[in-house]
Amino acid sequence: LSIENGLRRALENESELFLEFQPQVDLVSGQLIAAEALLRWHQADGTVMMPGRFIPVAEETGLIVPIGKWVLLSACATLARWQEAGLPLPRIAVNIGAPQFESRDFCDLVAEALRVYNIPPDRLELELTESIIVRDAESALREMARLKALGVSIALDDFGTGYSSLSYLSRMPIDSVKVDRAFVMRSTEDRNAHTIVRSIVALSHSLGYTVVAEGVENLAQLRLLRAVGCDLLQGFLLGRPMSERAIEAWIMSPM
Numbered sequence: 001l002s003i004e005n006g007l008r009r010a011l012e013n014e015s016e017l018f019l020e021f022q023p024q025v026d027l028v029s030g031q032l033i034a035a036e037a038l039l040r041w042h043q044a045d046g047t048v049m050m051p052g053r054f055i056p057v058a059e060e061t062g063l064i065v066p067i068g069k070w071v072l073l074s075a076c077a078t079l080a081r082w083q084e085a086g087l088p089l090p091r092i093a094v095n096i097g098a099p100q101f102e103s104r105d106f107c108d109l110v111a112e113a114l115r116v117y118n119i120p121p122d123r124l125e126l127e128l129t130e131s132i133i134v135r136d137a138e139s140a141l142r143e144m145a146r147l148k149a150l151g152v153s154i155a156l157d158d159f160g161t162g163y164s165s166l167s168y169l170s171r172m173p174i175d176s177v178k179v180d181r182a183f184v185m186r187s188t189e190d191r192n193a194h195t196i197v198r199s200i201v202a203l204s205h206s207l208g209y210t211v212v213a214e215g216v217e218n219l220a221q222l223r224l225l226r227a228v229g230c231d232l233l234q235g236f237l238l239g240r241p242m243s244e245r246a247i248e249a250w251i252m253s254p255m
């Protein structure tokens with residue numbers, strides 16, 4: 001079965017795709033602030049296929065649009081369950097690929113998801129990458145403004161790896177910047193990577209954005225990120241992507 005046909009079937013039977021959630025914690029208090037939803041795909045042989053393998057196929061075939069819709073609605077359904085249970089709601093961050101962002105009526109879909117699940121809009125965060133501004137920057141900025149007007153949070157994912165135009169960084173209606181894990185990983189060994197991380201934090205703060213460091217794996221990185229004033233941490237040191245139940249337990253009994 002090709003990945004494409006397998007994905008078509010997965011969209012029909014609704015039990016093969018699932019989300020894991022990776023914590024984002026406040027660097028100072030250790031409190032859980034947000035969780036990034038990460039897509040996974042159960043295989044018939046019991047293994048799990050990771051998105052790095054099937055998202056590219058989904059993007060080439062256009063299947064990313066219905067798959068992305070499923071991810072968005074599932075994340076909102078999870079928030080609704082937590083709200084129903086009276087839990088303090090972290091934000092849930094959802095990855096939005098460029099083809100999904102550019103798809104027709106994307107903003108209406110987000111509005112519909114918020115309405116159907118009746119969740120506070122700022123509890124939903126959309127992770128966009130710089131690639132959305134490559135094709136038509138002005139229309140991407142307008143679309144982002146429409147999304148922001150719904151009250152959702154917007155994060156710029158993988159920052160520093162794409163076409164980081166500083167003028168667009170200042171014009172984008174975003175709430176936070178996620179420092180790509182490649183910089184975080186090298187930051188403790190490579191002076192240039194350290195300088196880049198420090199500069200991204202300073203620049204982002206001066207523009208009024210929160211900074212999330214991705215891929216934090218050890219204490220040396222944590223100390224460096226504290227020294228440069230980073231706000232939130234995400235990475236294996238804090239927690240691996242985990243099941244909905246596992247992150248729920250975390251919400252109920254904070255560290």
Ligand code: G
Pocket residue numbers: 037038039050051052055068071095096097241
């Ligand atoms: O979880 P993992 O490290 O394997 O994720 C690999 C990549 O897949 C990451 O870049 C992540 O942004 C992307 N990804 C994970 N879930 C989704 C999703 O729901 N939609 C999109 N478009 N990308 C996702």
Ligand code: G
Pocket residue numbers: 022038095157158181214215216217234235236237241
């Ligand atoms: O591109 P995006 O930022 O959405 O990618 C998120 C991916 O990064 C997830 O698939 C997750 O599995 C992976 N990830 C999260 N934390 C770490 C980490 O500490 N180290 C490494 N190597 N990968 C991580």
Ligand code: MN
Pocket residue numbers: 036095127157
């Ligand atoms: Mn991401």
Ligand code: NA
Pocket residue numbers: 157158159178180181214
């Ligand atoms: Na990222």
